[in-house]
Amino acid sequence: MMRSTSHGLPAEAREKLLARMRQTSRTPASAPAPQRYDISFETLPGYEDLQMMRAAGSALGLENPFFRAHDGCAGAVTSIAGKEVMNFASYDYLGLNAHPDVRRAAQQAIERFGTTVSASRLVAGERPFHRGLETRLAGVYRTEDALVFVSGHAANVTTIGSLLGPADTIFHDALIHNSIVVGAELAGARRRSFPHNDLDELERILATERPATGRALIVVEGLYSMDGDVPDLARLIALKERFGAWLMVDEAHALGVLGATGQGIAEHLGIDPSEVDIWMGTLSKSLASCGGYIAGRQPLIDWLRAKAPGFVYSVGLSPPAAAAALAALDAMETEPARIARLQSNSRHFLRAAEAAGLSTGHAAGHAIVPIMVGDSLKAVMMAERLLDRQINVLPIIPPAVPHKSARLRFFITAGHSAEQLDEAVRVVAEELDACTGIIATLGIDVQDDDDRAPMPERMRGVWS
Known part of the structure; x- marks a missing residue:
């Protein structure tokens, strides 16, 4: 007769169960094979094409x-x-990178303020030259205010990405700069391009695809960086007014180049610049510095100053960069x-x-x-x-x-x-x-x- 335990199991059965449990603990079940992931950078899109181009160039010397x-x-x-x-x-269209006044201004700014403002302007990076430069740029475009950024590319990306959302539509020239397209992608807005400088096609697209609700933005360049031509600004203004859209003009290559005094496409074509909603430009070309800017009405600038991530969370423009741009603006006026x-x-x-x-x-x-x-x-x-x-x-x-x-x-x-x-x-x-x-x-x-x-x-x- 089998002995029973206090738990109701016979002693022999209990010993066998314990032995099996001890054996199981010594021999764990085999784990499933781990998933293998290919995370090599060589798998990035276009890397193989890049290598092929390098090899072809090398083969041809x-x-x-x-x-x-x-x-x-x-x-x-x-x-x-x-x-x-x-x-x-x-x-360096105007040759101001080597201008003695521009160099001296940058050197003096370093002596007084150092090489960086060390923080976002919102926190502790505000300096007098920031507002001084913004006031001067607003004067160029006869707008109420302007805002400077540490990068021209970032100025476009963060401005478009902040102003627009999924309910909005962006209409842009097919040859527009990469920064405009990236900004549109960040915004999540619907994006429609029209053939280069074909404003008849833009009008057709606006008539059929400008939604009844949501904002619309038309974006062009004042001087196209790859082709060296300009758009019909007067007609663009008429179209934006007819279809209830903002008009943004990227003046990266136009400032210092177009117009009798170098003030861009509006001066070149004899148009009041206040008729354009958003002016954008860079400090790195005619102004012999580094950075970007947006100029426009006060509500636009106030909103960007408080809401645009590329401004709020970025360090302020450095002292030598701001001083060089200000001196370059002086040289444009005096020379x-x-x-x-x-x-x-x-x-x-x-x-x-x-x-x-x-x-x-x-x-x-x-x-x-x-x-x-x-x-x-x-x-x-x-x-x-x-x-x-x-x-x-x-x-x-x-x-x-x-x-x-x-x-x-x-x-x-x-x-x-x-x-x-x-x-x-x-x-x-x-x-x-x-x-x-x-x-x-x-x-x-x-x-x-x-x-x-x-x-x-x-x-x-x-x-x-």
């Missing part, structure tokens, strides 16, 4: 034309790898000959290029003149050969521009001489013929862009 280091201040002439070259790759010389040089280069049979796309003779090459390989090859001949100019290739529209983008400045401009055109024409012949001799097919998908909108204008 071509160096990477980007990220070349300049040995000093880059103006109409610069030094790369110890060699002096004519420079057509600078946004109008710089603006006149820039405009004369721009027209001279465009006429010379056209006379040499070079294709200049949509360029209108306003500081930015693309020499259209077509395929990326030829553009990169030409840039390298031109550097060997003491001319520094950068190739612009997809996805920064549409496929089959690779180009050499020439930035003309007030510092260039007529002789430099003529020499550059002559050499470019020679090298275009030479590179066309080399590619034909190698038997390389440069028409493969036909089979590629259209360029993603968010990549357009990626190099400002």
Whole structure:
């Protein structure tokens, strides 16, 4: 007869159960195999294409034309790898980066305020020069106020991302800068693009797709950074009033370039700038500094100052950057000959290029003149050969521009001489013929862009 325990189990059965439990504890059940994740950076979209382009360039003996280091201040002439070259790759349109007053202002600001304000302006970074610069910029556009940011790209992203939401719609030129597209994506707004400078199509889209509710924003550039042309601002103002939309104009490349006194597209076209709702621009081009700004009515600026994350949560503009921009504005006002010389040089280069049979796309003779090459390989090859001949100019290739529209983008400045401009055109024409012949001799097919998908909108204008 089996002995029972106080728990009702016979002693023998209890011992067997305990033995089984001890055995189980010594031999745990095998765990399922862990999930394997491929988190290598090589899996990022486009990385394989990047490697293929590098390999192709290496096979042809071509160096990477980007990220070349300049040995000093880059103006109409610069030094790369110890060699002096004519420079057509600078946004320093008025040559103010080397202006003694601009440099002195930056140095004096460092002496008084240091190199940084060390905090967001909301917290502890406010300094007198911030409001001084904003007041001056508001005066340029005859607006009630302005707000400066530490980055032009961030100014666009945070402004559009803050002002609009999913119930709103953004209508923009197809060749608009990357920062506009990224801002629209951040906002979550519906986005519609229209063909470059085709305002008939914009009107059609507004008539059919401007929603009855929600806000609408039309965004264009005052001077297009890849093509060197301008929009019809008067008609844009009429359209925005007819369809109840805000109009935003990105003046990054227009300030200092367009207009008799360099005050941008409104002055250039004889339009009251107060008719535009939002003016945006950068400090890094004609103003020889770094940063961005928004100018407009007081409620807009007040709202951005309190709500835009790119301003509220970002450090304030540094003392030397603000001081340099203020001094550059002074120089624009007191030295109008710089603006006149820039405009004369721009027209001279465009006429010379056209006379040499070079294709200049949509360029209108306003500081930015693309020499259209077509395929990326030829553009990169030409840039390298031109550097060997003491001319520094950068190739612009997809996805920064549409496929089959690779180009050499020439930035003309007030510092260039007529002789430099003529020499550059002559050499470019020679090298275009030479590179066309080399590619034909190698038997390389440069028409493969036909089979590629259209360029993603968010990549357009990626190099400002």
